[in-house]
Amino acid sequence: MSNPLYDELFGRHDGRAAPFLYLEDGSVVSYSDFIIRAARLANLLTQLGLKPGDRVAAQIGKSPEALALYAACVRAGLVFLPLNTAYTPDEVSYFVGDSGARLLVCDAGSEARLGAVAQGVGAMLETMNDDGTGTLTRQAELMSPVFDTVPRDREDLAAFLYTSGTTGRSKGAMLTQENLLSNARTLAEHWRFTDSDVLLHALPIFHTHGLFVATNVTLVAGGAMIFLPKFDLETILKNLPRATAMMGVPTFYTRLLDEPRFTRELARHMRLFISGSAPLLSETHVAFEKRTGHRILERYGMTETNMNTSNPYDGERRAGTVGFPLPGVEIKITDPATGATLPDGKVGQIEVRGPNVFKGYWQMPEKTAAELRADGFFITGDLGKIDEDGYVHIVGRNKDLIISGGYNIYPKEIELVLDDQPGVLESAVVGVPHPDFGETVLGVLVPKPGEVPDLDAIGKAVAASLARFKHPRKLVVENELPRNTMGKVQKNVLRDRYRTLFVPA
Numbered sequence: 001m002s003n004p005l006y007d008e009l010f011g012r013h014d015g016r017a018a019p020f021l022y023l024e025d026g027s028v029v030s031y032s033d034f035i036i037r038a039a040r041l042a043n044l045l046t047q048l049g050l051k052p053g054d055r056v057a058a059q060i061g062k063s064p065e066a067l068a069l070y071a072a073c074v075r076a077g078l079v080f081l082p083l084n085t086a087y088t089p090d091e092v093s094y095f096v097g098d099s100g101a102r103l104l105v106c107d108a109g110s111e112a113r114l115g116a117v118a119q120g121v122g123a124m125l126e127t128m129n130d131d132g133t134g135t136l137t138r139q140a141e142l143m144s145p146v147f148d149t150v151p152r153d154r155e156d157l158a159a160f161l162y163t164s165g166t167t168g169r170s171k172g173a174m175l176t177q178e179n180l181l182s183n184a185r186t187l188a189e190h191w192r193f194t195d196s197d198v199l200l201h202a203l204p205i206f207h208t209h210g211l212f213v214a215t216n217v218t219l220v221a222g223g224a225m226i227f228l229p230k231f232d233l234e235t236i237l238k239n240l241p242r243a244t245a246m247m248g249v250p251t252f253y254t255r256l257l258d259e260p261r262f263t264r265e266l267a268r269h270m271r272l273f274i275s276g277s278a279p280l281l282s283e284t285h286v287a288f289e290k291r292t293g294h295r296i297l298e299r300y301g302m303t304e305t306n307m308n309t310s311n312p313y314d315g316e317r318r319a320g321t322v323g324f325p326l327p328g329v330e331i332k333i334t335d336p337a338t339g340a341t342l343p344d345g346k347v348g349q350i351e352v353r354g355p356n357v358f359k360g361y362w363q364m365p366e367k368t369a370a371e372l373r374a375d376g377f378f379i380t381g382d383l384g385k386i387d388e389d390g391y392v393h394i395v396g397r398n399k400d401l402i403i404s405g406g407y408n409i410y411p412k413e414i415e416l417v418l419d420d421q422p423g424v425l426e427s428a429v430v431g432v433p434h435p436d437f438g439e440t441v442l443g444v445l446v447p448k449p450g451e452v453p454d455l456d457a458i459g460k461a462v463a464a465s466l467a468r469f470k471h472p473r474k475l476v477v478e479n480e481l482p483r484n485t486m487g488k489v490q491k492n493v494l495r496d497r498y499r500t501l502f503v504p505a
C-alpha cells in the first residue's frame, strides 16, 4: 500500500537535485536536501512515540524546516495541525486541547508559556525557531535520512485546520489526503504550473492559501518557490524579476499598486498573478491590468473545501467574479430557507460538492451535520449567484465574518471578551472598510447604566486573550445597539454608520 499524498507531493522528488526553495539569504534548498530533512524528522517523530493518526500541532515561523515538518507528518501518517503564529497562548491552548495533539512544536521564545499548555493536556513540547533551529531540528540531525513511508489510504486524515465559528468556538476541519491531493492536481493543471515555474511565496504557511494552494501546487508541478518569511514590499520588488507566478491576498495587490516602483517592466517576466482569500475589488483588478498588462486571476476557496472556483487561465478573467467551478467540483446556489436550488442569476447561498470537500469537524457531529449535507454538499455560508455566462459572483455572506488582510475573524469571539469587561453591558463587533486590509474590526460597546467603560483597560484585556489581527482597531461607545423588531442586533446599521471611519466617503 502506498501513501498517495506523500508519494505525489514529495516522494517522486527524492534524489532530485533541482532547486525547491530559494531563500532570502541567497541559499537554495534542493528537492533532495528537503526530502532528507523531512525523512530525518519523520524518524524523530516516530521515535518520540507518535503513531499514525496522531495530531502534531505547530505554531512555528516560516522556514524550510517548518515545511519539512509538514512533509514528515504526511510521510509518517501523522495529522499536521499548523497554527497562526499570532495566536495567544489562550488560543493555542484551546486548539491543542481540542485536537488532542500529542506533540506541540513552538519557537523557543514561547516555550515557557506554551510548556504549561502542553503539560496541561499531556502533550509533548519541542521547539523550532524562525530560523529552523531548535530541539526538534537538533535531534532530527542525528536521525537516519532513510524512512519507511507509512502507508495511508486516500480517506485517511492528513491535516486539521481550525476555523472559527459564529458561536465563537473554533472547529477543527478534518482534511483527508484525497482532499489535498485532488485539489493540488486540479489547480496545478488549471493554472498550468510546470517544473519551470518559480512561485513568489510571501504568504504564511499555517493556512490553506500558503500551504495547500501555493506549496502543494508547486510540489505537484515540481517547480520552485522564492520562499519569503512574509510580505515585505521591498523584498517583493527585488524578487519579482526572478519569479514566474505569485499568489496573494488582495492586500498584496493594493500594496503593490500603491508603490510607483511596481511597473510593467518589473512584472514583465511574470506568467500569472493569482488572488484569493478575500474579495478583490474590481477597481484593483482594472488598475492592476492598466499598470502591468496582467489580469489578476481570482479564485475562491475555504479552509473546509480548499479551492472551489477559479477564473479561467485562457478565457476571460472577469473582474468582480471568482470564475467557474473547478473541474470535478459542483457548485449550486440555494435558497437559505428551503435549501432548494435557485435558477442562474438569483442570489442565494453557495453550496459545494467534490473531492475537495472536507470530512467534517473534529468531534462536532452536530456542527458537521448542520453544514455538510448527507448528499455531500457543503453549505459555505457565502452568498452568491451564477451569471448568464456561468461565472460565480460572491455578493455577501450569510455568516457573521470579517476578513481582514485575508485573515478570518469571527465577531462572536471578540464580543464574548468585550461583554465580560467591567462596565460593559453588551457589545457588537462589525467589519468596516479599510484601505489596506479591505475590512477591519470595529467594536461597539454599550455601557452598564451609570458606568463609563475604561477603553484602555478593555484594549489590554482583548490583547491578553486574542491574536493581534483580531483586535478592534477602534472601540466606540453607544447608548444602545440598533435592533430589529425580533430584538436581533442590526449589524448592517452599525456597518453603515461607521463605513467611513477608516476610508473617506
Ligand code: MCA
Pocket (backbone or CB within 6 Å): 202, 203, 204, 207, 208, 209, 210, 230, 231, 249, 251, 252, 276, 277, 278, 300, 301, 302, 303, 306, 404, 405, 406, 407, 437, 468, 469, 470
Ligand atoms: C497583520 N496585522 C493585521 C493583519 N496582519 N491586522 C489585521 N489584519 C491582518 N491581516 C497586524 C500586525 O500584527 C501589526 O500590528 C499591524 O497589523 C500592521 O502590520 P503590517 O506590518 O502592516 O502587517 P503585515 O505583517 O504586513 O501583514 C499584512 C498581510 C498579512 C501581509 C496582509 O496579514 C498576510 O500575509 N495576510 C495573508 C493571510 C492569509 O494567508 N490568509 C489566507 C487564509 P501592530 O500594529 O500591533 O504592529 S486561507 C483562506 O482564507 C481561504 C482558504 C482562501 O480562500 O485562501
Ligand code: AMP
Pocket (backbone or CB within 6 Å): 163, 208, 275, 276, 277, 278, 279, 280, 298, 299, 300, 301, 302, 303, 304, 322, 380, 381, 382, 394, 397, 403, 408
Ligand atoms: P477561510 O475560513 O479562511 O477558509 O475563509 C473562507 C472564506 O473566505 C470564504 O467563505 C469566503 O467568504 C472568503 N473568500 C475566499 N476567497 C474569496 C474570494 N476570492 N472572494 C471573496 N471571498 C473569498
